Amino acid sequence: MIILGYNGFSQVADLFARLYGHAPDGVDRHNLIGHDAAAALIIDGELVAAVEEERLNRNKKTSAFPRNAIRWCLEQAGLDYDDVDHFAFGWNHDNAYADTTVTAVAQAPLTAEEKLTVLTTFGELYLGALGRTALIEDFTRHTGYALPDHKLVTVPHHRAHLACGRTFAGLTDAAFLINDGQAERDSAIMGEIRNGKVEVFDRFTIDFGNSLAQLFGEITRYLGFVPNNDEYKVMGLAGFGTPPAPEDNPLLGNVVTLEDDGRYALALAHDRRGPRAYAELLDKLFDGHDGNRETFEFRVRLATAAQQLVEVVTAHQLRALAAATDLRDLIFEGGLALNCVNNTKLLEDLPFERIEVSFGASDPGVSIGAAAHVAQSHAAPLAHTSPYLGPEYDTEQIRTALTAHASAVTWEELPLDQIVERTAELLSGKTVIGWFQGRTEYGPRALGNRSILANPSYPDMKDIINHRVKHREPFRPFAPLVLEEDAPTVFDLGKKHRSPYMTFVFPVRPAYREQIAAATHVDATSRVQTLTDESNPLLARLLRAFTARTGVRCLINTSFNVAGEPIVCAPDDAVECFLGTDIDHLVIGTFLVTKR
Known part of the structure; x- marks a missing residue:
């Protein structure tokens, strides 16, 4: 069975701007239903692809219909729309929801004029975006595929969240x-x-x-x-x-x-x-x-x-x-x-x-969860533990991106072993590295494939990255990346044995607070990502090589982006972010890139 889960409404941003004053460039720009638009594909119980629309349209936390994400997922699997058995949407504003809302407004202690105003606003939102007819029209308008009514499954939002969590919890x-x-x-x-x-x-x-x-x-x-x-x-x-x-x-x-x-x-x-x-x-x-x-x-x-x-x-x-x-x-x-x-x-x-x-705990997860919910209703999907579900780019695609920026960058191509050793050598100093490898990770955290890496033993490295690279508030902390086998030595994990998705914070043991000063928050804690040779083999090799050179068991790992921008996805995104910041070197595939 082939199930494509998705989230995102093309009309919501305009409707919320007009009906509720949530301007697309204002403080409420993310207070929308359907934010974190994305798509995910499950084939015969296995999650094979997932990507957030923001990584492709470059609009952070976008609520737009995920046309690019859906197209990429299908192309990744060599499928067409007709091959999909169910399209699972991570919201269920059904007839019962509409009836309940209308009844609640009718019984509210409001004047008749106030009730009609509320109902008019709700009607525009429901007919323009939330209702089943609007969903099917939205899908067809953006994909060109006349979505059959029987293929659309609307999944209650919280059930989609739960199904996502079940998929990754094991x-x-x-x-x-x-x-x-x-x-x-x-x-x-x-x-x-x-x-x-x-x-x-x-x-x-x-x-x-x-x-x-x-x-x-x-x-x-x-x-x-x-x-x-x-x-x-x-x-x-x-x-x-x-x-x-x-x-x-x-x-x-x-x-x-x-x-x-x-x-x-x-x-x-x-x-x-x-x-x-x-x-x-x-x-x-x-x-x-x-x-x-x-x-x-x-x-x-x-x-x-x-x-x-x-x-x-x-x-x-x-x-x-x-x-x-x-x-x-x-x-x-x-x-x-x-x-x-x-x-x-x-x-x-x-x-x-x-x-x-899970790494999809917030609304990016509902696209995975909507598909998983439908799969679980037929037969439980296979447990899946990798967040690396998005696009990957080959050597020629990377070379093309570098060539397009040849006036600004120079590069050398190296065997993978040399890439690891040279990067570890660079990280031994006060150097900031843009690290771009493999498939794009899913969710709001950079988990090592689209990351900025640095040596946490320099106390001022936090200020360097916040100010010169990320262009963000100076109080913001950074996460340490640590091998799972070393994590109990450096951190007090309590009941936890692993934290692969940066979803838990742990006290840094006193003996290591100075050694990883730039990854230790003011309260002596860190939001930790644990790593194994199986979860990310190349990154684990890099961390081992760095530790062998320095004796430091952690690397700073923060998302490869600047404030207000999505995490980079394609090689062009990475090169442009590299050139727009004070990142010292870009390691992208087997290329070591330096600014001219």
Whole structure:
């Protein structure tokens, strides 16, 4: 069976701009349904290809219909549209959803005029993008393929997240928590998978009006960042502060109230102003005003409180789940699962013995998950653990890209062994390397095939990369890449044995804090990526060669891009990013590239 999963609506950006004021170049540009558009292909239970549309159209977090991603997946497998048995879409705005929404508006305490205004707006969005007819028209308009109605399977958003997590967790029976900004009606669900059957524990479900992730997004906006994009900056800022006692946190009680059975409620749930309603309340609780909101101290104080809020509320949820199931393995997916500081604390402080968070935990994962959900309904797909699912480029394609930039770069082609040794030699010094190899990784983290690498033993390397290369805030930390066999020596992994996707944070052992100073955050932790010879053979060889030369067991690994741009995908992207930054050398395939 051939299943193609996808996510993305061509009309959503325009509709949200017109109906809700989310300008494509404004602070709300990523607050759209269908962001992180992508496509994924499963053939006979095996995930063979997946790529995010942003890597191909070069529009970060795009919500556009993923025409390029779909075409690439099919070409990669030598297929045409007619060969596909099911096209699985990672949202399910069905008739029941529309009926429920209309009924809710009709029964709301609003004037008739207000109800009609809301319904008119909803009608435009539903008929223009969300409804089944709109989906089929969108598909046909962008692909030229008249999608038969019976081939389209709309998968509930949270079920798509869950199916993605199941695919990569390597677990059969497990509890689960899915928590993100908003699915069709809800923001969080919990339950268990037992003997292949999924059961959602309805009493734990949180509706979208009480979305913890949307609240965190509003705090992100309030701090001057872009919501649904920069939440990790808030998490990073929190490391500079000391959390208060929970009872002294202004957000706990005043903004979020914990309820029985793992539930919680937001103070301004379903306020017609949406998440922006919290700005005035945040001003009041934190004495925010024009004179202090921009200061580092104010930002840290609020970020610390917000991070603690996420930790307390999520732990509250999972304590209730742990009491409701005897399963001690947990799958955690959804945008909130990218809060890797929280993930580690949940594992260490709760009864669960294992927590798995995939590299597609946020919305890129719903394209994989939609296809996996359909596959699982027929026969469970094979467990797949590699994130390297996207395009790969051969020597001639790389040479063509270099030749096109010959006036700006010079290069030498070397055997692979020499490429590894020369790169390790360069990394021994205070050198920044653009590393481009193999298939493009999937998800928001660069996992070693489209990465910027550097030596973490130089304390100022963090500032060099933030300022000269990434063009981003100086407080932003970097992740260390470490061999799985060396990870327990350098880091206190607690219950974890591996962290291949940068979804957990661990304390750096005191003996190594100076050695990897540039990859150690201010709170003496690191967001770790563990590596094996099987998971990425070439990168493992490079790390071993670097360690043999320097005695340093880690490399800095950050995404090969600059702030605001998607991670590079094609050779042209890599060369242009290399030339637009102070990266010292580009290692692309078997070519070592230097600027003229």
